[in-house]
Amino acid sequence: MKNIEFYNGHEMPMLGFGTFELTDYETCKNAVKTAILNGYRHIDTATRYGNEQAVGEGIQEALQESDLTREDLFVTSKLWLTDYGRANVESAYIESLKKLGLDYLDLYLMHWPGTDEAVMVGTWHGMEDLYKDTNVRNIGVCNFEPEQLEALLAQVSIKPVINQVEYHPTFQQRKLSLYLDAQRIYLESWSSLARGDALTNDTIVAVANEVGKTPAQVILRWVYQRGVVSIPRSANPEHIKENIDIFDFELSEAHMERMNQLDTDQRFGPDPTTYEG
Numbered sequence: 034m035k036n037i038e039f040y041n042g043h044e045m046p047m048l049g050f051g052t053f054e055l056t057d058y059e060t061c062k063n064a065v066k067t068a069i070l071n072g073y074r075h076i077d078t079a080t081r082y083g084n085e086q087a088v089g090e091g092i093q094e095a096l097q098e099s100d101l102t103r104e105d106l107f108v109t110s111k112l113w114l115t116d117y118g119r120a121n122v123e124s125a126y127i128e129s130l131k132k133l134g135l136d137y138l139d140l141y142l143m144h145w146p147g148t149d150e151a152v153m154v155g156t157w158h159g160m161e162d163l164y165k166d167t168n169v170r171n172i173g174v175c176n177f178e179p180e181q182l183e184a185l186l187a188q189v190s191i192k193p194v195i196n197q198v199e200y201h202p203t204f205q206q207r208k209l210s211l212y213l214d215a216q217r218i219y220l221e222s223w224s225s226l227a228r229g230d231a232l233t234n235d236t237i238v239a240v241a242n243e244v245g246k247t248p249a250q251v252i253l254r255w256v257y258q259r260g261v262v263s264i265p266r267s268a269n270p271e272h273i274k275e276n277i278d279i280f281d282f283e284l285s286e287a288h289m290e291r292m293n294q295l296d297t298d299q300r301f302g303p304d305p306t307t308y309e310g
C-alpha cells in the first residue's frame with residue numbers, strides 16, 4: 034500500500050479504516066482490531082463519533098495480538114464545532130488522547146469550517162499552537178470549500194496537510210481538487226462508497242465484472258489511482274478484508290475514464306458553507 038507524503042515530509046497510508054456510525058462499543062472495537070490485524074495501518078475517528086474509547090481499545094488489542102507497535106499506525110481524530118476557539122483546542126486534543134489511550138495523534142482535523150470566519154481562523158490558530166507546542170504529528174481540516182480555504186490561508190502561517198471531504202464516483206470535487214493540487218494539500222475522501230449506494234451503480238458493477246473484482250474494490254481502486262486517500266468503513270469482517278485487497282490489480286485508462294464520467298456534482302452530505310452541526 035502506497036503512502037502519500039505531505040508538504041512537511043510526513044507520510045500517511047493512502048487507505049485507512051473509517052469508524053463513523055460504529056457506535057456499539059464491541060462492534061467498533063472488534064472492527065478496528067480486525068482492520069489492523071488484516072493490514073490496515075490508518076484509523077480515522079472523531080470526537081463527534083462518540084467511539085474514541087472503543088477505537089482505542091481495538092488498537093490496543095491489535096497491538097497486543099501482533100508484533101506491531103504504535104509507531105506502525107497512523108491515527109486521526111477530529112475537533113468538534115463545540116470545542117472551536119483558539120483557547121479550547123489543546124484541551125479537546127488531550128481529551129481525545131485520553132479516550133483513545135494514546136499519547137499522540139498522527140493527524141488532528143477541524144471537523145467542519147463552521148459559518149463564522151473569525152471563529153474558523155481563531156480555531157486554526159489554536160491548531161497551529163497545538164502543532165508547535167505538543168506532539169501532534171500533523172494538522173488538517175475537513176469539509177473546506179476552496180473559498181473557505183483561501184480565506185483561511187490568507188490569515189494563518191501553517192497550511193493544513195489535508196482536506197477530508199465527501200468524495201465518491203458521483204461527487205468528484207473537481208474544482209476543489211484543482212485548488213488543493215495547486216496548494217500542495219492532499220484530498221482525503223469520506224464516504225468513498227457513498228455509504229453503499231455506489232455499489233449498485235451499473236457502470237461500477239460492469240467494470241467490477243470485467244476486472245473480476247467487487248464494486249467496492251473497484252471504487253476504492255479508482256480513488257487510489259486518482260491519488261486520493263480513502264477510509265472505507267465496515268462492521269463486517271469480510272468487507273473489511275475485501276476493502277483492503279485492492280493492490281493486486283490496476284484499472285485501465287478506459288475503466289478510469291468510464292468511472293470519471295459518473296460525476297453528477299451532487300453531494301448527499303451537508304453543505305459546508307451553511308453547516309453548523
Ligand SMILES: NC(=O)c1ccc[n+]([C@@H]2O[C@H](COP(=O)([O-])OP(=O)(O)OC[C@H]3O[C@@H](n4cnc5c(N)ncnc54)[C@H](OP(=O)(O)O)[C@@H]3O)[C@@H](O)[C@H]2O)c1
Binds near residue numbers: 052225268
Ligand atoms: N469528516 C467528515 O465530515 C466525515 C463525514 C463522513 C464520514 N467520514 C469518515 O469517512 C469514513 C467513511 O465514510 P462512511 O462511513 O460515511 O461511508 P462509506 O465508507 O462510504 O460506506 C460505509 C457503508 O458501506 C458498507 N460497506 C463497506 N464495505 C462494503 C463492501 N465491501 N461491500 C458492501 N458494503 C460495504 C458498510 O456496511 P457494512 O458495515 O455492512 O460493511 C456501510 O454501510 C467514515 O467512517 C468516517 O471515518 C468523515
